[in-house]
Amino acid sequence: MTATETDAATGTRTNGTAAPPPRHEPRGIRRLAFSQRLSRWDLKLSPYLYISPFFILFIVTGLFPIAYTAVISFMDWDLVRGTGTFIGFDQYVYVLTQPKFWIALRNTFSIFLLSSVPQLLLAIFIAAMLDQNIRAKTFWRMGVLVPYVMAPVAVALIFSNMFGDKYGLVNTILQDIGLSPVMWHSDAFASHIAIATMVNFRWTGYNTLILLAAMQAIPRDYYEAAAIDGASKLRQFFAITVPSLRPTLIFVIITSTIGGLQIFDEPRMYDQYGTGGADSQWLTITLYLYDIGWGQWNFGRAAALAWILFLIILAIGVVNLLVTRRLVRDEGSTR
Amino acid sequence: MKLSRRTKAIAAAAGAASIALIAAGCSPAADSGEGDGGKIELTVATFNDFGYTDELLQEYMDANPNITVVQNKAATSNDARANYFQKLGKTGLADVEAIEVDWLPEVMQYSDLLAEVPSGTADRWLDWKVQAATDADDRLIGYGTDIGPEGVCYRSDLFAAAGLPTDRESVATLLEGDWAKYFEVGAQYSAATGKAWFDSAGGTYQGMVNQVEAAYEDPDSGEIIATENPDVEDIYNQVLDASAAQSAHLGQWSDDWFAGLSNGAYATMLCPGWMLGVISGNAEGVTTWDVANVFPAGGGNWGGSYLTVPANGEHVEEAQKLADWLTAPEQQIKAFVNAGTFPSQNEAFTDPALTDYTNEYFNNAPVGQIFTDRANAVTVAPFKGEFYFQVNDAMQKALTRVEDGTQDKQASWDQWVSEVEAIG
Numbered sequence: 001m002t003a004t005e006t007d008a009a010t011g012t013r014t015n016g017t018a019a020p021p022p023r024h025e026p027r028g029i030r031r032l033a034f035s036q037r038l039s040r041w042d043l044k045l046s047p048y049l050y051i052s053p054f055f056i057l058f059i060v061t062g063l064f065p066i067a068y069t070a071v072i073s074f075m076d077w078d079l080v081r082g083t084g085t086f087i088g089f090d091q092y093v094y095v096l097t098q099p100k101f102w103i104a105l106r107n108t109f110s111i112f113l114l115s116s117v118p119q120l121l122l123a124i125f126i127a128a129m130l131d132q133n134i135r136a137k138t139f140w141r142m143g144v145l146v147p148y149v150m151a152p153v154a155v156a157l158i159f160s161n162m163f164g165d166k167y168g169l170v171n172t173i174l175q176d177i178g179l180s181p182v183m184w185h186s187d188a189f190a191s192h193i194a195i196a197t198m199v200n201f202r203w204t205g206y207n208t209l210i211l212l213a214a215m216q217a218i219p220r221d222y223y224e225a226a227a228i229d230g231a232s233k234l235r236q237f238f239a240i241t242v243p244s245l246r247p248t249l250i251f252v253i254i255t256s257t258i259g260g261l262q263i264f265d266e267p268r269m270y271d272q273y274g275t276g277g278a279d280s281q282w283l284t285i286t287l288y289l290y291d292i293g294w295g296q297w298n299f300g301r302a303a304a305l306a307w308i309l310f311l312i313i314l315a316i317g318v319v320n321l322l323v324t325r326r327l328v329r330d331e332g333s334t335r
Numbered sequence: 336m337k338l339s340r341r342t343k344a345i346a347a348a349a350g351a352a353s354i355a356l357i358a359a360g361c362s363p364a365a366d367s368g369e370g371d372g373g374k375i376e377l378t379v380a381t382f383n384d385f386g387y388t389d390e391l392l393q394e395y396m397d398a399n400p401n402i403t404v405v406q407n408k409a410a411t412s413n414d415a416r417a418n419y420f421q422k423l424g425k426t427g428l429a430d431v432e433a434i435e436v437d438w439l440p441e442v443m444q445y446s447d448l449l450a451e452v453p454s455g456t457a458d459r460w461l462d463w464k465v466q467a468a469t470d471a472d473d474r475l476i477g478y479g480t481d482i483g484p485e486g487v488c489y490r491s492d493l494f495a496a497a498g499l500p501t502d503r504e505s506v507a508t509l510l511e512g513d514w515a516k517y518f519e520v521g522a523q524y525s526a527a528t529g530k531a532w533f534d535s536a537g538g539t540y541q542g543m544v545n546q547v548e549a550a551y552e553d554p555d556s557g558e559i560i561a562t563e564n565p566d567v568e569d570i571y572n573q574v575l576d577a578s579a580a581q582s583a584h585l586g587q588w589s590d591d592w593f594a595g596l597s598n599g600a601y602a603t604m605l606c607p608g609w610m611l612g613v614i615s616g617n618a619e620g621v622t623t624w625d626v627a628n629v630f631p632a633g634g635g636n637w638g639g640s641y642l643t644v645p646a647n648g649e650h651v652e653e654a655q656k657l658a659d660w661l662t663a664p665e666q667q668i669k670a671f672v673n674a675g676t677f678p679s680q681n682e683a684f685t686d687p688a689l690t691d692y693t694n695e696y697f698n699n700a701p702v703g704q705i706f707t708d709r710a711n712a713v714t715v716a717p718f719k720g721e722f723y724f725q726v727n728d729a730m731q732k733a734l735t736r737v738e739d740g741t742q743d744k745q746a747s748w749d750q751w752v753s754e755v756e757a758i759g
Contacts, residue, residue: 080423080445098757160590165739167594185589186739272588275728278735279742296725297420297441 073303091304103280104288112260114196123207128237131215144205155198156269163194185271188281195282198266207252214248215241250324261313262286285309375650376403377657380429382415385480386670395660402653424448428645430654436639439467440719446470450644450651452478456659463716464679468641477641478662481676483607484709485542485635488614492623493602497527503700507629514543517631518577524602531583531601536574536734538587542605543570545635545717552720561726562752575737575744584738593617607637608677608706615696626697628705634712677706722758729754
């Protein structure tokens with residue numbers, strides 16, 4: 001459009017048809033190039049622009065605090081005055097030489113294992129049951145998710161009451177049937193079981209639904225073929241269902257590992273003080289971290305512990321990744 | 336002292352809930368702001384229930400037309416504590432901030448960030464109340480509000496079953512004396528009934544250690560002396576020797592402990608004024624709880640609060656005037672009537688509104704007079720320094736370990752010593 005106008009202005013009417021191309025081209029290309037560049041930018045940059053809010057937010061609320069925590073962890077930090085003196089690795093040394101830290105680590109893993117393993121076995125079993133032809137399917141499926149909807153603190157309050165040492169429901173029942181009561185708040189292993197019970201109560205249903213979805217995605221032909229070959233239900237379950245669940249199981253295991261290492265609400269609400277028991281029976285890493293930070297206002301030390309926890313989770317994440325890779329490759333070859 | 340932080344939350348909530356509800360019910364929306372031309376707005380941050388109703392604050396606004404007072408209430412003392420330390424020395428604190436004695440030792444480390452209470456007002460309060468909020472440079476930084484003088488609560492039906500006197504005057508005479516006397520009567524009770532005399536070693540220990548002037552730290556140097564202090568070791572041994580037979584082993588504020596309030600698991604309990612509300616709120620069906628005007632080895636205090644004025648606030652001078660007014664005896668009496676917060680002001684103790692106050696649940700015990708006497712019996716202001724909490728918290732856990740049978744007395748003491756040595 002503009003090109004013809006210029007043509008008219010310069011008065012090259014007669015030669016117009018011959019002359020324009022060379023003039024036309026560079027000008028036209030320049031104009032086109034801009035919009036082209038724009039659209040190329042659009043193509044190349046837009047995706048980043050669209051996801052940038054998340055990352056900007058992450059840098060501000062995630063990365064910055066993480067880095068700042070690292071800085072504080074090398075200091076003797078005074079929260080109120082906002083000042084600190086650099087003391088190198090002293091805070092790390094202190095944390096790592098505390099018997100409490102190692103007890104907390106032990107408890108965290110113990111509670112994690114006690115909750116994850118039975119939880120997954122139970123979830124697979126329930127999912128397999130729900131995968132059968134049963135009446136009122138939706139009712140049962142929604143039913144297993146109900147505990148998940150409850151707030152963790154509410155769950156912890158109810159269970160803590162049930163697990164009372166003297167007048168708790170569980171011990172009352174145990175005594176009624178002639179067994180001796182369990183000291184839920186003084187025996188370390190018993191307290192882990194009680195806390196794991198709360199975790200299991202909350203998360204079994206959630207994992208069941210995920211596993212159920214995976215089970216329903218398994219082609220029915222496999223089962224029909226197996227049935228024709230004369231395989232029993234049990235054999236079908238172990239030879240078809242379980243192997244097909246592997247990728248889903250990996251997902252479930254990774255998420256429950258992350259959740260398990262950060263367990264906080266349940267042990268915090270387990271007794272009236274929320275500091276992990278008189279002998280640190282159910283002190284977990286996050287609970288210890290909270291107590292150092294918000295109980296003792298020792299943020300340097302808490303920051304060091306936070307970084308140690310971060311490194312532990314990272315290490316376990318790497319192990320998870322390696323195992324996952326192996327399994328997924330196996331998966332590919334078997335299919 | 337983790338336990339009492341929680342304590343106050345529960346205590347004030349339960350103890351004052353009924354009165355607060357009534358007060359809130361009949362308060363005629365008192366915020367009648369008439370345009371704020373040149374008006375100064377002062378904020379007062381409290382927690383639980385200090386008894387500062389809208390009417391009370393309105394009185395101040397009526398007397399000072401250029402001032403508007405707004406109260407922010409935190410749900411629990413813990414919330415208030417977190418907020419306080421995150422903002423102290425920076426911006427965002429209210430003009431007048433309430434603090435609790437449990438975290439007073441932490442606040443005292445930053446006393447330079449708080450405005451000093453103008454001289455001449457200090458004799459308004461009990462000596463020990465003032466002493467606890469005075470720093471090393473002799474600056475008083477807290478306006479005392481309420482205190483928790485301790486008596487002994489007991490179940491008269493359980494006393495009767497053991498052949499002990501049941502009316503509160505005779506019980507006071509019976510228990511008059513030192514801790515050895517208290518445990519001696521306890522042994523007698525436990526032998527007669529086979530039941531527990533007191534609720535927990537932890538709660539009883541707290542009452543005992545609060546009578547020691549410098550239990551854990553040297554007031555001059557701030558050094559931790561807890562593990563070498565013979566007083567602490569004596570108390571530890573004395574309470575644990577008694578607890579084997581006499582304690583119900585129910586940690587305070589545990590679910591079992593609350594159940595024990597109504598099912599008679601223990602016959603006595605050390606009882607600050609605000610504990611009455613906890614008992615009556617959690618043992619509604621019981622008619623035999625009573626309170627005796629006595630406390631072993633003199634007097635004891637558990638809990639209480641102050642108002643502070645952050646020094647970098649916008650209206651420090653006006654805030655000081657407001658804090659001064661709120662903690663004057665006349666206003667504190669009103670707060671007591673509103674929320675049961677027992678006054679720390681000398682003059683308030685002669686006020687009939689306090690001295691004539693009775694508690695129906697405790698068989699109409701003259702609790703106003705009883706706790707006034709108990710407050711006057713307190714002679715020691717225990718020194719609580721920077722590490723008080725951590726040392727005391729570790730001690731409470733050590734006592735619990737012995738009570739629940741995880742460790743014996745010596746092993747638990749040794750673990751406590753090693754834990755205390757790691758503090759700092």
